[in-house]
Amino acid sequence: MNIGIGNLILNLIYPPRCIFCGTRLSPKVRIAVCDKCSNNLPYCKAYKRCKSCGIPIAQGTGDKCKRCYISRRNITRSTSTFVYVDNARSAIIKFKRSANSSYGRVLSFYIAGMVKSDFKGVEFDAVVSVPPRKKPITKDKFDQAAFLAKEVSLRLGIPYISNALYQARHIKKQSSLSFNARLENVKNAFSVKKQSAVGGKTILLIDDVRTSGATLEECAKALKASGAYKIYSATAAISIIGN
Numbered sequence: 100m101n102i103g104i105g106n107l108i109l110n111l112i113y114p115p116r117c118i119f120c121g122t123r124l125s126p127k128v129r130i131a132v133c134d135k136c137s138n139n140l141p142y143c144k145a146y147k148r149c150k151s152c153g154i155p156i157a158q159g160t161g162d163k164c165k166r167c168y169i170s171r172r173n174i175t176r177s178t179s180t181f182v183y184v185d186n187a188r189s190a191i192i193k194f195k196r197s198a199n200s201s202y203g204r205v206l207s208f209y210i211a212g213m214v215k216s217d218f219k220g221v222e223f224d225a226v227v228s229v230p231p232r233k234k235p236i237t238k239d240k241f242d243q244a245a246f247l248a249k250e251v252s253l254r255l256g257i258p259y260i261s262n263a264l265y266q267a268r269h270i271k272k273q274s275s276l277s278f279n280a281r282l283e284n285v286k287n288a289f290s291v292k293k294q295s296a297v298g299g300k301t302i303l304l305i306d307d308v309r310t311s312g313a314t315l316e317e318c319a320k321a322l323k324a325s326g327a328y329k330i331y332s333a334t335a336a337i338s339i340i341g342n
């Protein structure tokens with residue numbers, strides 16, 4: 100596939116490196132991943148997955164994971180590219196900390212691919228991102244979910260609605276909490292900025308990592324309360340710890 104003359108020139112000046120192992124790559128590569136890493140990433144697709152939330156599940160069980168059988172979902176279906184382990188996990192952490200767009204471009208390439216294959220036939224009207232957790236002190240923190248959502252929107256040709264959702268009240272950091280505390284922590288924490296922007300739409304909701312799914316569910320709940328028709332979600336990775 101042609102990478103475009105602009106990108107080729109950029110790659111000649113700044114030779115791309117694999118985002119997972121740092122290996123120098125040919126200026127002609129489409130995404131910054133070497134073949135060795137590409138063949139050894141913890142893809143969710145390698146497993147049987149829950150039809151609802153996309154988490155890898157054991158062979159021989161039903162179509163859904165235990166949690167999806169018992170709880171109501173505002174999201175029609177979710178997908179994730181990677182299991183949040185090993186080199187996928189470290190790349191996502193580096194992306195968050197460094198705001199390096201090479202990571203974001205590769206991750207969004209994979210997310211877009213999963214959306215195309217898992218949600219084949221779904222006609223999306225808009226891409227929306229999970230809002231960043233507001234911190235009392237820091238101001239301009241890198242919004243990695245928005246970066247991924249914009250890239251996915253460009254790759255799939257679906258309009259991105261920026262700042263569609265906002266955090267309406269203070270929430271604690273989810274990773275420090277138990278599963279039930281996570282649900283409680285984000286309950287009714289999100290609101291939609293402009294109802295007319297989401298009303299009647301089929302929306303693709305993007306975040307970097309799905310853990311309990313509580314944040315995505317609450318965002319979807321807010322979108323639905325504002326009249327959105329259906330919500331699908333896609334994340335770069337899904338954590339199997341905390342599920």
Ligand SMILES: [Zn+2]
Nearest residue numbers: 117120133136
């Ligand atoms: Zn590599």
Ligand SMILES: [Zn+2]
Nearest residue numbers: 149152164167
């Ligand atoms: Zn599930």
